[in-house]
Amino acid sequence: MEDKLSGHRGAIKADWDQNQYYAQAEAWVAIFWAEDSLFLAQFRKLNLTAVLELACGHGRHTGQILRLAGVITLVDINQSNIDACRARFEGEGHLRFICNAGNDLPGVADASQTAIFCYDAMVHFELMDVLDYLRECRRVLAPGGRALLHVSNNGENPEGHYQQNRHWRNFGNIDVVRHFADRVGLRVLSHQVFEWSGEPMLDGLVLLEKPVA
Numbered sequence: 128m129e130d131k132l133s134g135h136r137g138a139i140k141a142d143w144d145q146n147q148y149y150a151q152a153e154a155w156v157a158i159f160w161a162e163d164s165l166f167l168a169q170f171r172k173l174n175l176t177a178v179l180e181l182a183c184g185h186g187r188h189t190g191q192i193l194r195l196a197g198v199i200t201l202v203d204i205n206q207s208n209i210d211a212c213r214a215r216f217e218g219e220g221h222l223r224f225i226c227n228a229g230n231d232l233p234g235v236a237d238a239s240q241t242a243i244f245c246y247d248a249m250v251h252f253e254l255m256d257v258l259d260y261l262r263e264c265r266r267v268l269a270p271g272g273r274a275l276l277h278v279s280n281n282g283e284n285p286e287g288h289y290q291q292n293r294h295w296r297n298f299g300n301i302d303v304v305r306h307f308a309d310r311v312g313l314r315v316l317s318h319q320v321f322e323w324s325g326e327p328m329l330d331g332l333v334l335l336e337k338p339v340a
């Protein structure tokens with residue numbers, strides 16, 4: 128029998144397979160990349176030699192850093208999104224593509240990444256999957272490597288399904304993410320809470336670092 132966590136993960140996966148969001152979201156990518164964006168201020172603290180984008184969708188963020196990065200690894204739970212990114216970035220020799228199981232980074236070598244980022248996606252994930260991804264970040268980051276993660280700070284509806292919540296934010300909490308990060312061996316360099324579409328304090332952004340020693 129499928130366990131409850133897998134059931135929620137599978138439902139979230141299905142929601143983001145072939146969604147019209149991808150075409151529409153291209154229009155508001157500036158939230159993340161405009162000069163005054165709080166995301167960009169933190170993103171500039173990443174070393175892009177070997178960068179992994181988790182939950183890449185159709186690649187609107189990788190499109191912004193194509194000429195700034197060394198090797199880019201795009202990861203997503205939906206094969207349709209990986210296929211869309213392959214088509215979008217055809218001919219770009221410095222990209223790798225991985226379809227994963229929703230809580231892992233398969234085929235990514237230990238200590239191989241200088242940076243990981245995840246925008247507008249982890250806010251929807253099951254909190255237990257966020258914990259698994261933090262462990263994976265600790266594993267695949269090189270010493271001194273950093274992860275910039277946009278997470279949910281929605282404390283409502285802990286037993287519910289994410290679609291019942293404001294802006295489909297799953298149950299989450301920035302301080303719990305900080306705690307998880309600390310306990311799996313990542314240093315919290317910064318953390319911010321901010322509004323999303325007029326909902327105060329709904330989202331969070333954490334910048335984490337794998338210690339050098």
Ligand SMILES: C[S@@+](CC[C@H](N)C(=O)[O-])C[C@H]1O[C@@H](n2cnc3c(N)ncnc32)[C@H](O)[C@@H]1O
Pocket residue numbers: 136139140143144148152181182183184185186187188202203204205208227228229230245246247248249251252256
């Ligand atoms: C709202 S879209 C955002 C896509 C992209 N980050 C963007 O901002 O355009 C959510 C993304 O998360 C992916 N996703 C959902 N659950 C996931 C999981 N557990 N692990 C990895 N990716 C997941 C979806 O396939 C989709 O690409």
